[in-house]
Amino acid sequence: MNFDYTDDQKALKDEARKFLTGCSPLTVARGVLENPAEGHDPVLWARLVEQGWCGAAIPETYGGLGMGYVELCALAEELGRAVSPVPFASSIYLFAEALLVAGSEEQKQALLPLVASGELLGTVAVSEGPGVLTDQAVAAQVIDGKLSGVKVPVTDGLVAQRAVVLAQGASGAGLYLVDLTGPGVSREFLSTIDPTRGAARIAFDGAPAELLGEAGKGMELLSRVQDRAAILIAFEQLGGADRALEMARDYALERFAFGRQIGSYQAIKHKLADVFVKNEVARANAYYGAWALSSDAPELPLAAAAARVAASAAYWLASKENIQTHGGIGFTWEADCHFFFRRARHLALVLGAPRDWKRRLADRLELRLAAELAEGN
Amino acid sequence: MNFEDSPEEAAYRQKVRAWIAANAPDMSHLTPEERRPWQEGHKEVASKWQAIKADAGYGCISWPKAWGGAEGTAIDEAIFNQEEARAGLQFNYFTTGLHMLLPALLEHNKDEVSLSLIPPAIRGDKIWCQLFSEPSSGSDSAGVRSAAVKDGDDWVINGQKVWNSGAQISDYGMLIARTDPDVPKHKGLTAFWLDMKTPGVEVRPIKMMSGDNELNEVFLTDVRIPDSQRVGEVGGGWKVIISTLMNERAAFGSVSGLNWRDTMKLAKQVASWEGTAMDDPAFREWLADLYIDAEAVRLLSFRTLTSLSKGTAPGPEGSVGKLLWSGMAQNLSSQALDILDHGGLIDDPASALMNGAFQHRFLWAPGLRLGGGTDEIMKNIIAERVLGLPGDVRVDKNVPFRDIPRGR
Numbered sequence: 001m002n003f004d005y006t007d008d009q010k011a012l013k014d015e016a017r018k019f020l021t022g023c024s025p026l027t028v029a030r031g032v033l034e035n036p037a038e039g040h041d042p043v044l045w046a047r048l049v050e051q052g053w054c055g056a057a058i059p060e061t062y063g064g065l066g067m068g069y070v071e072l073c074a075l076a077e078e079l080g081r082a083v084s085p086v087p088f089a090s091s092i093y094l095f096a097e098a099l100l101v102a103g104s105e106e107q108k109q110a111l112l113p114l115v116a117s118g119e120l121l122g123t124v125a126v127s128e129g130p131g132v133l134t135d136q137a138v139a140a141q142v143i144d145g146k147l148s149g150v151k152v153p154v155t156d157g158l159v160a161q162r163a164v165v166l167a168q169g170a171s172g173a174g175l176y177l178v179d180l181t182g183p184g185v186s187r188e189f190l191s192t193i194d195p196t197r198g199a200a201r202i203a204f205d206g207a208p209a210e211l212l213g214e215a216g217k218g219m220e221l222l223s224r225v226q227d228r229a230a231i232l233i234a235f236e237q238l239g240g241a242d243r244a245l246e247m248a249r250d251y252a253l254e255r256f257a258f259g260r261q262i263g264s265y266q267a268i269k270h271k272l273a274d275v276f277v278k279n280e281v282a283r284a285n286a287y288y289g290a291w292a293l294s295s296d297a298p299e300l301p302l303a304a305a306a307a308r309v310a311a312s313a314a315y316w317l318a319s320k321e322n323i324q325t326h327g328g329i330g331f332t333w334e335a336d337c338h339f340f341f342r343r344a345r346h347l348a349l350v351l352g353a354p355r356d357w358k359r360r361l362a363d364r365l366e367l368r369l370a371a372e373l374a375e376g377n
Numbered sequence: 378m379n380f381e382d383s384p385e386e387a388a389y390r391q392k393v394r395a396w397i398a399a400n401a402p403d404m405s406h407l408t409p410e411e412r413r414p415w416q417e418g419h420k421e422v423a424s425k426w427q428a429i430k431a432d433a434g435y436g437c438i439s440w441p442k443a444w445g446g447a448e449g450t451a452i453d454e455a456i457f458n459q460e461e462a463r464a465g466l467q468f469n470y471f472t473t474g475l476h477m478l479l480p481a482l483l484e485h486n487k488d489e490v491s492l493s494l495i496p497p498a499i500r501g502d503k504i505w506c507q508l509f510s511e512p513s514s515g516s517d518s519a520g521v522r523s524a525a526v527k528d529g530d531d532w533v534i535n536g537q538k539v540w541n542s543g544a545q546i547s548d549y550g551m552l553i554a555r556t557d558p559d560v561p562k563h564k565g566l567t568a569f570w571l572d573m574k575t576p577g578v579e580v581r582p583i584k585m586m587s588g589d590n591e592l593n594e595v596f597l598t599d600v601r602i603p604d605s606q607r608v609g610e611v612g613g614g615w616k617v618i619i620s621t622l623m624n625e626r627a628a629f630g631s632v633s634g635l636n637w638r639d640t641m642k643l644a645k646q647v648a649s650w651e652g653t654a655m656d657d658p659a660f661r662e663w664l665a666d667l668y669i670d671a672e673a674v675r676l677l678s679f680r681t682l683t684s685l686s687k688g689t690a691p692g693p694e695g696s697v698g699k700l701l702w703s704g705m706a707q708n709l710s711s712q713a714l715d716i717l718d719h720g721g722l723i724d725d726p727a728s729a730l731m732n733g734a735f736q737h738r739f740l741w742a743p744g745l746r747l748g749g750g751t752d753e754i755m756k757n758i759i760a761e762r763v764l765g766l767p768g769d770v771r772v773d774k775n776v777p778f779r780d781i782p783r784g785r
């Protein structure tokens with residue numbers, strides 16, 4: 001039992017924090033907010049690539065550093081804390097994981113080294129419109145290796161060169177690899193609630209598509225990929241929630257009303273204590289998820305859903321109460337509070353909304369209980 | 378207890394419903410973007426509508442005739458507001474002037490000049506803004522530092538105001554300034570009204586996190602105004618603040634914005650596991666909870682009306698309503714984004730369902746929990762004034778204003 005990062009992991013995390021404090025201050029996110037067309041900061045992205053972060057958890061056989069998932073979680077926590085405007089989650093937590101989960105040896109050999117070196121940026125394209133993503137909601141179709149349909153919104157869809165696309169094939173929904181720079185693909189900028197994480201509407205019209213994983217198993221494979229991404233994103237959420245709480249605490253110490261620090265009022269103290277408790281709930285569940293991910297434990301699906309639900313709730317509370325603690329100033333464009341508010345919701349929606357994950361969580365609890373009963377304990 | 382219209386009320390409702398239908402301004406030419414408050418096209422329609430109402434005697438229904446009102450009852454006015462809302466006509470440009478500031482002005486000043494400010498305000502020709510808050514005086518509304526110094530028959534004002542809704546398009550403002558820093562803070566304040574074009578008044582818009590620009594900073598540099606523009610007594614500013622804040626909170630019952638109906642409209646268009654979000658049992662449960670709060674806000678506004686029509690002061694329901702309503706706005710916009718799932722990310726009015734109204738509300742809602750008294754202040758009021766619990770230890774009450782501890 002060890003509920004903590006190891007010393008090496010801590011050192012990595014400290015390094016990452018120092019690095020991001022230097023090259024990803026909130027002014028970088030603000031640059032993208034003010035000029036959302038690009039949807040990320042290419043200079044910052046280049047720095048991350050230089051550091052080798054893209055390959056952190058990708059096995060050495062596929063050109064990565066093979067450090068392991070707890071290390072990747074540590075980086076995620078710091079990226080979340082910095083609200084960094086980079087396509088890391090799309091390319092690493094989702095695209096690379098999709099290849100690792102579903103790819104053939106050949107596909108992995110061909111693409112993972114490029115992802116690890118940052119030469120190739122990938123994303124996943126699943127949603128087609130408002131509402132929960134279900135099998136029936138997928139209209140995009142692959143016929144004779146050609147994909148047609150519309151995916152919207154696709155986070156990082158403008159900058160990615162490849163996408164894993166969920167589409168109907170001859171035997172039901174499957175995952176397909178598509179070259180976004182190739183023929184039959186048109187992409188449009190999409191304005192979103194978090195402009196620091198750009199998105200696109202992508203229309204496919206006979207774009208060449210290559211099957212990834214077993215045909216007809218798209219929903220199942222996607223769910224496995226999303227479980228892994230959910231844990232990594234939970235660390236981004238946790239990092240953001242911690243930082244939002246620190247901002248609120250710092251402001252509550254500085255700001256006076258009625259001749260006293262606002263932090264001296266119990267209304268504010270209890271508010272921030274509530275946020276702290278929620279963050280601890282998120283931390284506990286996220287750490288458990290990190291362990292499950294790094295050890296490929298059978299608990300992974302349950303731990304992932306719990307990590308995601310807890311982290312989404314914590315970041316929501318922390319980001320909205322950070323604004324509330326700041327008063328009017330917190331509601332301005334100029335203040336930094338809204339970066340966290342926007343990012344909190346982006347992260348909570350980008351793998352499917354919390355209500356979807358609560359449902360998955362309850363389903364998995366049923367399986368767990370059934371298994372416990374079967375074991376007779 | 379009776380929540381139905383009396384025969385007279387029903388007749389009045391029918392009359393104004395027909396009148397509104399016959400006279401409502403055309404909004405069909407507005408783009409989705411322009412349908413949002415403070416957009417030029419939206420404001421134009423609002424001004425036109427206000428003038429039409431004023432000409433027909435619906436500009437300020439419950440005001441005395443002497444002020445240019447129609448001497449109708451508070452209930453008539455509420456009925457008219459409900460019918461306006463029903464017809465999709467909800468504009469906020471004139472509320473600050475007509476429902477908060479001018480009634481307070483007339484409560485304290487009865488002279489001719491003050492009275493002459495009224496007719497153009499009722500017609501929507503002149504817009505008013507509230508210049509109370511300052512960088513270090515928000516919740517602590519008596520903490521105003523802008524200074525007014527007497528010079529002959531004039532006052533010379535220096536300082537800075539902030540968060541002033543609509544100041545960028547306002548013709549007049551009502552402001553609070555400190556006229557005596559040597560007495561305890563509530564005693565050294567004085568209220569004034571002023572023309573926003575007075576030399577030395579500079580309005581700078583503030584961009585809010587929603588991207589909108591209707592809040593402002595107002596800088597006051599050697600602004601000279603005559604003593605005749607003082608509202609109430611020298612040192613009586615706190616009373617004026619209280620009058621306006623009471624008016625403000627009493628007005629919250631009739632607040633506009635997305636409600637449970639809109640949320641249902643959205644839910645019926647959004648795919649879920651089976652059917653639409655409206656078929657999802659968890660959503661239905663959430664909706665039931667939302668409705669009871671929303672309905673309470675609506676019904677509590679009737680309690681305010683009942684008090685007003687009996688000539689008694691409204692009770693704490695103003696604070697309860699404000700607290701519930703702003704929390705609801707945050708809750709319902711958040712829930713809407715969740716049922717939209719990935720689609721909740723898209724905020725482009727041209728491609729998001731219902732013109733992205735919920736996404737826009739989502740980014741606005743944090744401000745609603747702050748403006749007009751924060752959640753925490755509302756709860757303090759309920760705890761202290763309603764439940765009679767002791768107040769916080771005060772370090773700012775009986776000391777001269779200049780000696781009160783201050784941070785940033």
Ligand SMILES: Cc1cc2nc3c(=O)[nH]c(=O)nc-3n(C[C@H](O)[C@H](O)[C@H](O)COP(=O)(O)OP(=O)(O)OC[C@H]3O[C@@H](n4cnc5c(N)ncnc54)[C@H](O)[C@@H]3O)c2cc1C
Pocket residue numbers: 255256257258262265266267268324325326327328329331506507508509510511512513514515516517539540541542543592744745747748749750751752753754757769
């Ligand atoms: C959308 C909007 C419109 C507005 N319109 C106007 C306008 O037209 N004219 C105008 O003059 N002003 C306006 N305001 C200003 C508004 O009244 C203030 O923002 C509000 O009173 C809060 O003040 P503040 O921003 O200084 O926050 P602060 O007072 O600094 O509050 C910071 C935090 O401390 C908490 N706090 C403060 N005191 C206490 C206490 N005693 N106990 C517990 N908690 C406490 C607050 O609840 C808040 O969470 C508007 C504000 C907004 C957001």
